[in-house]
Amino acid sequence: MITHDAVDFSPAALIGADRPALIEDGTGRTTTFAELDAAADGFAAALLADGLRPSEVVAVAMDNGPDFVVAFRGVLRAGGIILLLDPRAPDPVWERALTTGARRIVADHDLTPRLARLRLERTVAQVELRSPGQSTVDRTGGALPALPAPDLTAVLAASSGTGGRVKHAPLTHANLAANLGQIHARHLLTAQDIVVAVTPWRHIYGMQMAMNHTLAVGGRLVILDGRFELSRLLTAIHRHRITVAYLVPDTIIRLADHPLEGYDLSCLRAIFSGGAPLPTEVAAALSQRLGIPVLQGYGMTEAGCTHLVPDGVPAPMGSIGLPLPRTEVRIADPDTGMPVPVGRVGELWVRGPQVSPGYLDDPAATAELRTPDGWLRTGDLARVDDAGFCTITGRRKDMIKYKGYQVSPVELEAILLAHPDIREAAVVGVPDPICGELPKAFVVVERDLPEQAIFDHVAAQVAPQYRIRLVEQVATLPRNAMGKVIRTMLTSEVQAARGDDSVPLAGR
Numbered sequence: 160m161i162t163h164d165a166v167d168f169s170p171a172a173l174i175g176a177d178r179p180a181l182i183e184d185g186t187g188r189t190t191t192f193a194e195l196d197a198a199a200d201g202f203a204a205a206l207l208a209d210g211l212r213p214s215e216v217v218a219v220a221m222d223n224g225p226d227f228v229v230a231f232r233g234v235l236r237a238g239g240i241i242l243l244l245d246p247r248a249p250d251p252v253w254e255r256a257l258t259t260g261a262r263r264i265v266a267d268h269d270l271t272p273r274l275a276r277l278r279l280e281r282t283v284a285q286v287e288l289r290s291p292g293q294s295t296v297d298r299t300g301g302a303l304p305a306l307p308a309p310d311l312t313a314v315l316a317a318s319s320g321t322g323g324r325v326k327h328a329p330l331t332h333a334n335l336a337a338n339l340g341q342i343h344a345r346h347l348l349t350a351q352d353i354v355v356a357v358t359p360w361r362h363i364y365g366m367q368m369a370m371n372h373t374l375a376v377g378g379r380l381v382i383l384d385g386r387f388e389l390s391r392l393l394t395a396i397h398r399h400r401i402t403v404a405y406l407v408p409d410t411i412i413r414l415a416d417h418p419l420e421g422y423d424l425s426c427l428r429a430i431f432s433g434g435a436p437l438p439t440e441v442a443a444a445l446s447q448r449l450g451i452p453v454l455q456g457y458g459m460t461e462a463g464c465t466h467l468v469p470d471g472v473p474a475p476m477g478s479i480g481l482p483l484p485r486t487e488v489r490i491a492d493p494d495t496g497m498p499v500p501v502g503r504v505g506e507l508w509v510r511g512p513q514v515s516p517g518y519l520d521d522p523a524a525t526a527e528l529r530t531p532d533g534w535l536r537t538g539d540l541a542r543v544d545d546a547g548f549c550t551i552t553g554r555r556k557d558m559i560k561y562k563g564y565q566v567s568p569v570e571l572e573a574i575l576l577a578h579p580d581i582r583e584a585a586v587v588g589v590p591d592p593i594c595g596e597l598p599k600a601f602v603v604v605e606r607d608l609p610e611q612a613i614f615d616h617v618a619a620q621v622a623p624q625y626r627i628r629l630v631e632q633v634a635t636l637p638r639n640a641m642g643k644v645i646r647t648m649l650t651s652e653v654q655a656a657r658g659d660d661s662v663p664l665a666g667r
Contacts, residue, residue: 166313166335166371167199167232174350174377181225182381184395190225192377195232198225202233203303211263213238213304214311218257218264220244223360224382228370230265231360235313235332238304242315242327243361246270250277252325259315259327259519309333315519316363318460327519328461335367338463338513341483342372345467348403350377353426355395356405357387358642363460364433369405389413393422400426407642408437411453412583415445427451429470433458435643436551436569438576439477455479457551461528462535463513466549477573478548486511489534490543493555496530504552507541508534540567557646559588560595564624568646571598571617571627578616580605583636585644589629599629601636601649608632 176193183189190198206217217239221227234241242261244253254277257264264274307313312329346368348354356369373380381399383391389410395401404427406414411432430453432442437455446453457479458464465488468480482488489498490505499505514535517525529535540553553567560566568586575584583603588596602613610630617627637648 166332166339167235178350178377179379180374181228182379182399183225183384184381184391184399185384192374195225195228195374198229199232199236200303202229203237206233206237206239206263207303209263211237211239214240214307215263216240216242216259216261216315218242218244218261218266219361220246220253220264220266220270221361222246222267222384223356223365224384226267227360228374231370234265235307236303238307240312240315240329243317245317245359245361253277255325256317256327307332309336314366316361316460318518326521326524328515328517329519330463330515334463334513334515335371337485337511338367338483339371339375341485341511341513342367342464342467343376344484345469345481346372347470348372348376348378352376352378352402353381353399354378354403354405355381355383355392355399355401357383357392357410358405358407358434362434363458363463364456365405367458367463368431368433368456389417393417393419393424396424396427397422402426402428403431404429405431405433407434408432408441409435409583409638409642411437411445412441415441415448416582419448424449429454431456436572438573440573440577443476457549459537461515462509462511462537465509465511465513475544475548475550478550480549481547482509482549483511483513486513488543488549490541491534491536493540501545502542504540504542506555507537507539507549507551509537510534557587559586559598561588561598561624561628562594566596566598566625568598571600571621571625574617574620575600575602575613575627578608578613580608581613585636585646585649586627587646587649589650594628597628598626599631600627601631601633603634603636604632 177191179189180192180195181190217234219230219234219241221230231241242256242259244256246267266274309332311332313332313335314330315327316330317325318328352373354369354373356365358365358369360366360370370380381395381401383395396404411430427449429451432453432455442453454468456464457466464483465486466479466482468474468478474480487510489508491497491508492499493506510533517529538555539551540555541549541551543549553569557568558565559568571586572584575581581602582605585601586598589599591597600613613630614627637645639645
């Protein structure tokens, strides 16, 4: 059980300082726990020498890699707060994020010209990272401050919350450390595990499930640098004998369709999916094919991980599992907030030590997120069975209102993906002056498929009021770094193509 208070806890003294912590797949370079600790301490000392003040914000704009881990741990050890930035976000997004008070930024070297181009009024200085193994600091000599108080902010993570506007959620040292203990109670990684994650470590899924958890137990973290390719992932699993893979649904869908010839994946004991819903049929097919569990969990920036399928416990297909220890769950009526009966759909509310205090400098948004007695409204619709297993059924704001009926795009997408010739699907509501909204499906097909066949496939499985009314076949679906479909882009494309809110009467 993980019981320490520091989220950057290193088990070097317990498992051996010379054990590998990070393995770079491209170069084969290995960083030991001793080297990682030395580099993080050295970077912390450099920040303090540069004048970093307690609880000062330091922006980190980096992709997965050894330097990201060094920066993450170094900022925390120096008593700073990490502001996580997407290296590929446009300048206006960076500028808005830096209004949180960041005066320093740590970025990949290829972003240095961009830092000069921003010309911000505040001081933004890139602090040079020390390469792993090149720095040594005597931690007992007073070079580094004591661990921050648990209730102080450790990370500022960007989130669109339930309203679409980007906000920053403070995650305290206590939030992150408690969540690691909760995760470990359900998902027992060990020092013998070798882990790979395709999800960015700047997102809560990659940060807590993959990076922090693996390093806290003394496991090895394999780094896939550069542009992601499925063949590189398969080669890495084969070459490094990876035991646990943290993937996103888009990767799992592609993996399920891959012939896998020439790759020995027998080393894998589990695949986890996060960041977006995973089609049940895909999870079942890949699980049967590989002979290992393909599991979903659930979490969000503002609450860390809240649900997992416990190791070795059979769960209903499509379920996100059971609540983590010390996590309370309420399936609430969206209008009244009162609990609904078991098996009924309502909004998922959670409460626990991993839940963020709210949004930075935004009391109105915080009041929408959290109730006065500490419940966090996730915005997701879910149901719980008699055994406590939870299944997500949709998103409140994504529900399509067709002639007064609430149509769940997630349920329609699951039906579409059950068709053997449909590889990907997303459903959005198209404004309509008569019906309110029309459910429209965007599908990626394996081969030519008549639209009527798609209509008939869905109509055979739902009541008339829940049918698909429009279909468009596309080459790809727009997704973010976590593999989640960006529905707003689909909606915008529909409106831009039409120029107004009118649609043909046929199909209503």
